[in-house]
Amino acid sequence: MGALKKELQYIHHTVSKHFVQANDAGESWDMPPEGYNGRQWLRDDCDGFCLACRVLLRDRGIPSRLVYCELERSGHLVVEVQGWILDLRQSGVVANTLLPNYRWLRISGYEAGEPWREIVNSGATLQVAALDH
Amino acid sequence: MKTLNRRRFLANLGIALSAASLSTLGLTACSNIPPQPFHLGKVVKPPLGCQELLARDQRGDC
Numbered sequence: 001m002g003a004l005k006k007e008l009q010y011i012h013h014t015v016s017k018h019f020v021q022a023n024d025a026g027e028s029w030d031m032p033p034e035g036y037n038g039r040q041w042l043r044d045d046c047d048g049f050c051l052a053c054r055v056l057l058r059d060r061g062i063p064s065r066l067v068y069c070e071l072e073r074s075g076h077l078v079v080e081v082q083g084w085i086l087d088l089r090q091s092g093v094v095a096n097t098l099l100p101n102y103r104w105l106r107i108s109g110y111e112a113g114e115p116w117r118e119i120v121n122s123g124a125t126l127q128v129a130a131l132d133h
Numbered sequence: 134m135k136t137l138n139r140r141r142f143l144a145n146l147g148i149a150l151s152a153a154s155l156s157t158l159g160l161t162a163c164s165n166i167p168p169q170p171f172h173l174g175k176v177v178k179p180p181l182g183c184q185e186l187l188a189r190d191q192r193g194d195c
Contacts, residue, residue, distance in 0.1 A: 029182035031192050047182055054194050066195055067171075068180050075180070083168025095168035106177055112194045113187060118174040126169045 004062075005084060008093045011056045012086045014038035019049060021088060031055075049088035050079045057081065063110045067119070070103040080107065097126045 020043040029047040033040060036055050042048055050066055057064045057079070064081045071089075079086040083096045096104070104119040104126075178184070183195035 027180070027182040027185065029186040029193075029195065031186070031190055031194065034192070051194060058194070066183070077180070077182075080171070083170060085168075095166060096171070097166045097169055104171060106180065107171055107173065108179065108183070108195055115176045116179045116183075118177045119171045120174040121169075121172040126171075 004082065005093060007060065007062065008081055008084050008086060011038075011053055011060075012090075012093050014056065015042075015049060015052045015086075016088075018042060019044070019052070019088070021045065021049075046077045046088045050077045050086070053079045053086045065110055066108040067104060068106040068116075070105060071101060076102075078102075 015038055018039060018041045020041065022043050022045050029051065030044065032042055032048070032052045032055055036042075036052060037059075038052075038056055042052055044052075054064055054066070062081055064079050064086075067078050067080045067085070069076050069078065076087075076089070078088075080096065085094050085096050085099060087094065087099075096102075104122065106116050107119055108114065108116050179187075179195060183193075186193040186195055
């Protein structure tokens, strides 16, 4: 396992360990409390999980983006780092090529307030590209 | 009769082991599929949750 993936696994594990999944609270996104370091308990949905991961990633100088996608016809949010996905619904970090049921739609910038862009390659296209690699 | 049964058992065992090793190889190959870059298109509006977060929280990171 690469060093980056190991670090991402650690962050995913750290956030998950103290995270209680709440019912999807609609569209309200909330940052974790100031000073969050992964040891405080959080109760939130996928957006809260992503924003918590992003805090720890930023602390370690790892650039990340938020990805808005559709899964089973409902909106879902994950964090992406060089194609690796940190997702509340997964038990660990997963390559974006291994999530064929996810319909990737929009992606944030690396910094707050940067424009979001549409994602034009689908899950299936990503898999084909990976197999051709 | 006993010999035939043993032969059949060994044949079945061989098939089972082959199937198990193939599925293991398949899983290994799958988990080695590397991530691929997303291809990006035009600028779009952030999700509503992000717009509201940026409007109400200076620390909002989206």
